[in-house]
Amino acid sequence: MDLHLTNRKALVAASSSGLGKAIAAQLVAEGADVMLVSRNESKLAEAREELAKLGGGRVEYTVxxxxxxxxxxKLLQRTGELFGRIDILVCNSGGPPAGKFEELTDEDWEHAFHLNLLSYVRMIRGALPYMKELGGHIVNMTSTSIKQPIPGLVLSNTFRTGVAGLTKTLSxxxxxYGILINTVAPGRIETDRIVQLDSKKAEQQGVPLEQIQERSQAEIPLGRYGTPEEFAKAVVFLLSGANTYLTGTTLVVDGGLVQAL
Incomplete structure (x- = not known):
């Protein structure tokens, strides 16, 4: 299948590592020019060097x-100046801290709001002037918590759900304008974030990390964590020219974990 991504211009947030980097790598391999974004310049420089070796599209980065x-x-302005336009936007951010409701402060709530909801609003708003003339594709990264709340992750359960509502409205x-926008909800994909959450559970329960991981994977019908690469392939289809009619949807990539309809 031709994904029609050659020479497309993409901005992928939180892309120096993890799922964002995996999506960026898949886009570059398919011929798209990609702007990487994160707060860590050394990790961005390493990611750009690695992705440039894929032999596909151009790779740039912005701190x-x-x-x-x-x-x-400034990010949207620089992307527009370097690439001339923005065809693809991936709104992504690190996950908020784990914790139960009574453990969290106003500062925790405000931080999660700015990180996991308002940042998406601002990125989409900034990209629209580039997309409204020629159309485009937007994916908002969330979590399976938008379908089935995750115990101990009240911040994610709250603000990720807000993103799903935003996506549906904007669709x-x-x-x-020919702009297709969708939500993607990763399940337990093998990233540093999953290791962090599993480690917290292991500490709370006083058991080895491996025991928590074995239990967690046993809950997944496919019996394992997903890989960033296979997750990225699903996302890139939604971002590609092969997707011409899917908008306002939520794609859950979780190996069958979530039982909600």
Missing amino acids: ADVKDKGDVE QELAP
């Missing part, structure tokens, strides 16, 4: 904190 309004504005408002 930015997506929680900062000024940084987001209607942006459709006249």
